[in-house]
Amino acid sequence: MLVGIGLGPGNPDLLTLAAIKALKESRKVFVPGKMAEKLVSPYARAEILEFPMIQDKAELSKIWEKNAGMVAEEAKKGMVSFAVLGDPNVFSTFSHLKRTIKEKYPEIEITTIPGVSAVTAQAARTNTSIDGSFVVSDGSPVTTKIILKAKHPGNVKKSLTEEDYDEFIFAERLFMDDERITGEIPESGDYFSLMVARKRKEKINDKKVVYFVGAGPGNPKYITVKGRELLESADVVMYAGSLVNPVVLNYSHGEKIDSYGMKLEEIVNVLAKGVEAGKTVVRLHSGDPSLYGAIIEQIDGLKKRDIDIEIIPGVTSLFASAASLKTQLTINGITETLIITRPAGTTLEKDSLRELSRHNATMAIYLGTDKLRKIMNEVAYPKDTPAAVVYHASWDDEKVVLGTVGDIADRVEAEGIDKSAMIIIGNVLAPENFKRSHLYG
Secondary structure: OEEEEEOEOOOHHHOOHHHHHHHHHOOEEEEOOHHHHHHHOOOOOEEEOOOOOOOOHHHHHHHHHHHHHHHHHHHOOOOEEEEEOEOOOOOOHHHHHHHHHHHHOOOOOEEEEOOOOHHHHHHHHHOOOOOOOOOOOOOOOOOEEEEEOOOOHHHHHHHHHOOOOOEEEEEEOOOOOOOEEEOOOOOOOOOOEEEEEEOOHHHOOOOOEEEEEEOEOOOHHHOOHHHHHHHHHOOEEEEOHHHOOOOHHHHOOOEEEEOOOOOHHHHHHHHHHHHHOOOOEEEEEOEOOOOOOOOHHHHHHHHOOOOEEEEEOOOOHHHHHHHHHOOOOOEOOOEOOEEEEOOOEOOEOOOOHHHHHOOOOEEEEOOOHHHHHHHHHHOOOOOOOEEEEEEOOOOOOOEEEEEEOOOHHHHHHHHOOOOOEEEEEOHHHOOOOOOOOHHHO
16 A cells, blocks of 8 residues: 655644654655655655656656656555655645556555645745635646535536536545545535546547647737647647747647748648647647638648648737727728738739728738838828837737828838838727717617
């Protein structure tokens, strides 16, 4: 039998009576370091097992298996303890050891004795009351939720199922005489109830699919919940170079590949190989993948290899720009039409800027900052029509330049902006004499 023992945050006075009893009764005690050895020393002699802080997964696996083998051999002979700081089930070395032993030595019974974790220890030392929902993270993907006071567990399960949680445990009155722990979720619970919900990563990997995710305009908080969840679970993320804010990539702990300079065939090959190897693969585009995202060619290449795709939309830079400008793109009494276009360039032989501008609608122009003066000379808007250029909308270094069709090019050149900006033209930028919306009666 193996017992995982929580030693608390480091103060010997915070060991529990149950922990001390187990240490004294164990035929052998293992610990992961000298601090744990010192806390154990008044009650038992401990053997230190080395768990180096390295990133090489293959080497780590060998170390886990070696240490698990040593502990398992002793546990076959009688009660053995593995004592760790904090709680053995919260961000603990014991969790890795337990998983390996369950895989390699399933006949060994494993139990744990809780300890004071760093979460509650900090609340005590910082005088911080935890009286509402909070997140504890080590930076890895969030795949588990614990809901306290689960008085309506049936409703909680329905809600979490919509968030792709698919494994549930209901617990009531833990460590009390009438304790109940079950995977069958009841419709009601009491004040002392809780639920544990988990996501199984394998559910995402059960089909051959590449996820095209919109990273949003730049602000890492503007990515969708679905997009972030896929980044967190991804084994491979291929991103669109400097167009994607690198902070967004922090959501992922998988392999990150910059597609800048790669040819289409190479991109498709890398994405396909990842999926064919059973990995969760994300193709991360700036803004929204479906708007000037150049994704159709990639989709076509993947379909030829029998790989499906799923598109997760994102906030485009146009909408982030409108938010920064604090206006609507369509306003009753001014214009009900929004035109989205781009100027001719390397990948577009001829544009329709002049023809489109005759509609006197709001015009949003992508990929044209380096041709701004030419664009303003070409459009049919009156020279005093309001115009705006928003550089890096929603990024920390965002710049907003306001002017008119007649002078916006001079203003933007003075700011040194020649790329990564959205151009917007139209009277919605300085609305006058607009009509009250019918929504308000």
